[in-house]
Amino acid sequence: MVKEYQIIARNYDLAGRASSDIKRTLKAMNVPWSFQKRVCAASYEAEINIVIHSVGGYATFEITDQAIILDFYDDGPGIPNIELAMMEGYSTASELDHANGFGAGMGLPNMKRSSDLMNITSDHEGTHVHLVFYRGETHDQ
Amino acid sequence: MINKDVLTTDYTLHTDLITLTRECHGIYATDLLSAAIKSAGHQSALVTLISHDNTIACAMMIDCPLVIITSDRMVSQSMIDKANEENICLLSTHLHTHEVIRDLLVRGLI
Numbered sequence: 001m002v003k004e005y006q007i008i009a010r011n012y013d014l015a016g017r018a019s020s021d022i023k024r025t026l027k028a029m030n031v032p033w034s035f036q037k038r039v040c041a042a043s044y045e046a047e048i049n050i051v052i053h054s055v056g057g058y059a060t061f062e063i064t065d066q067a068i069i070l071d072f073y074d075d076g077p078g079i080p081n082i083e084l085a086m087m088e089g090y091s092t093a094s095e096l097d098h099a100n101g102f103g104a105g106m107g108l109p110n111m112k113r114s115s116d117l118m119n120i121t122s123d124h125e126g127t128h129v130h131l132v133f134y135r136g137e138t139h140d141q
Numbered sequence: 142m143i144n145k146d147v148l149t150t151d152y153t154l155h156t157d158l159i160t161l162t163r164e165c166h167g168i169y170a171t172d173l174l175s176a177a178i179k180s181a182g183h184q185s186a187l188v189t190l191i192s193h194d195n196t197i198a199c200a201m202m203i204d205c206p207l208v209i210i211t212s213d214r215m216v217s218q219s220m221i222d223k224a225n226e227e228n229i230c231l232l233s234t235h236l237h238t239h240e241v242i243r244d245l246l247v248r249g250l251i
Contacts, residue, residue: 012193012194012195013194013219015194015195015198016194016195016198016199016202017198019198019202020198020201020202023201023202033183033204036204037183037202037203040178040202040203041178041179041202044178044198044199044202045175045178048175048195099191100191100193100195101172101173101174101175101189101191101193101195101196101199102173102174102175102195104173104175104176106173106175106176106179107175110175110178110179113179
């Protein structure tokens with residue numbers, strides 16, 4: 001099964017909509033809570049990153065027998081320094097983002113910590129974050 | 142603790158009465174939603190001054206049965222609607238976050 005979600009830049013009211021649907025799907029599948037939390041934590045962070053930092057994008061959510069696979073694509077402006085962005089606490093978020101509870105600089109580190117596999121590519125045309133969560137693994141936090 | 146145990150004159154209930162029947166296991170206080178997603182335990186109550194639809198989205202993500210909005214922050218109707226949809230109890234209070242924690246501790250709820 002593959003689902004796709006549009007993510008709109010700067011729209012805080014709809015932020016989290018994709019992740020909420022993913023959460024409902026995983027809950028309906030009765031997967032363990034710790035696994036749900038890992039997937040949803042990473043998904044929410046990736047979704048919020050697109051809302052805050054990009055001009056918009058989309059996400060895909062795929063369920064296979066072996067894994068949950070999430071892909072997040074946006075249309076730029078890209079991450080100038082991925083290594084820096086991966087450091088906990090580093091953030092380029094605005095005051096508005098902070099007022100909404102975001103921009104702590106924990107997004108990418110949380111995604112890496114939560115997932116079993118994370119790949120990120122970025123240039124000025126956009127960013128792609130690929131996250132894999134292997135089913136049956138015991139990667140509890 | 143059961144959500145209804147939290148209610149005193151210091152707290153205002155915004156959601157349906159049924160949400161008071163849910164049970165919390167622990168409490169997590171933060172104004173960073175990423176921190177809540179990272180660290181809050183299963184079915185913890187969330188105490189925060191971030192009053193936004195995303196607070197409820199975040200609470201839903203971590204199966205949080207109770208959200209307490211502190212420091213007299215306004216609670217919007219869309220937050221209330223979302224919380225009711227997810228059966229999350231939404232309270233607000235004039236107390237600051239640290240005062241809520243102290244209050245719950247003194248009353249033996251945590």
